[in-house]
Amino acid sequence: MRAGAFADLRVIRLINRRFIPFYFNTGGPGLGHDDDADKFIRDLQTESKRFRNLKVITDPYGRRSNTFAYFAAFSQADGGKILGIANGWNKGEKRVRQITPNKKTVFEFLLKMLRDNPEFDKWTEAEQKILTAAKENPTNAQAVIRAATIREELGQYDQAIKNYRQALQHAKTNKKPIAVQTSVYAALLRIARYKKDWESQQKILAEIKSAPSDLASKMGADLTLEQAYRKLDEKDYRGASKLLTKAIKNFPDSKRMGELQYYAGVASFFLKDKPSAYYHWCWIVENIPDDHLARRAYISAAHEDFPYPNYELGGFKTNRMIGTRNIINAYRRAKTHYEKRVKAEQEKAKSRK
């Protein structure tokens, strides 16, 4: 999950805003044990069969979950109570069954935990101040954007869009710095992506392109990246690859370089150009290991020996029995492609001088 849901910005921001996340070794070899966490879980299992039963799921392919590994939500009230478990919960009439839940499943699970347990979803004092400031100063674009961001992170997209649009209107009317407009448009594009509302994306892009002060050129990698996400969703991998490789060259200082490189790798993977895929993923691991996508890039580079579904790569997984050493060796093999290309680029640069 570290390479999947836990590397997703939507999940990261929601967890940090509304939950207390904790991880530990449930009893196997290695470090990271926690006696207090063990007791908490043991007491739950003694008191109620629910957690024990919830831990075991069988997915549509007949695979059973590992009962020692789970991602679950608990209330600390009354000595502890299980609220739900991410790899087996009821989504409407369907039961979600994913041995390793993907980023969308995890995000929706977290929202459900808040909806079903609203006593744990109250505004903090800081949030209340921001929301009040936005209400009392509706023409203050920055105040309204702060409120919109909170709504967005909590998955309240309709309200967030309303707030962002309000901020945009006032930013335009009051001739605020262009950075205010670009940040709002980036947010609107992001929300359109989350909802896979490509029609809205089209309209937002048209607004940006027709805006004065050459707004489009001030949006950096945001504009290209969001268009690339759509191309990936529509399986236009060649189109995505073209956009992303151009953006990597044009925006070398972008804070979104991790996303640019990672998804350039994904596009290359689906175009069956594995050397290029390995190059892009290893580039992240070797150059920006602190990026939120570093782990995802590492695991994708090692995908041929990874036993769990890689949802970014169409659910690819190996069926062989492998261990951690296989994964490390798979990354090493991928890295040889990266090193070959870096060497070739260096030699090309030398020969030009």
Next chain:
Amino acid sequence: MRIMSLAIVAAMTFSCSLDVAGQTDQPSKLKCFNSEAIQWVYPGKFKTALEKAKKQNRIILMKGLGFGLDELGTKCATKGCW
């Protein structure tokens, strides 16, 4: 068979902790990155997680791991072995 299985699992854990393939224990060479990450409470600090949840009135999320945490993994959720 059980002893064999445990030995295999222990070997895998040991081999993982020996070598993180230089993946993530080096700092970034460039500045073009986004280091946003989940603010986990680390193993050994469950009481802290409980206190935070009580004080802030929040749900605790628990990620149980079957095996394989190394020293770096217990101090930094985005690095080391999990």
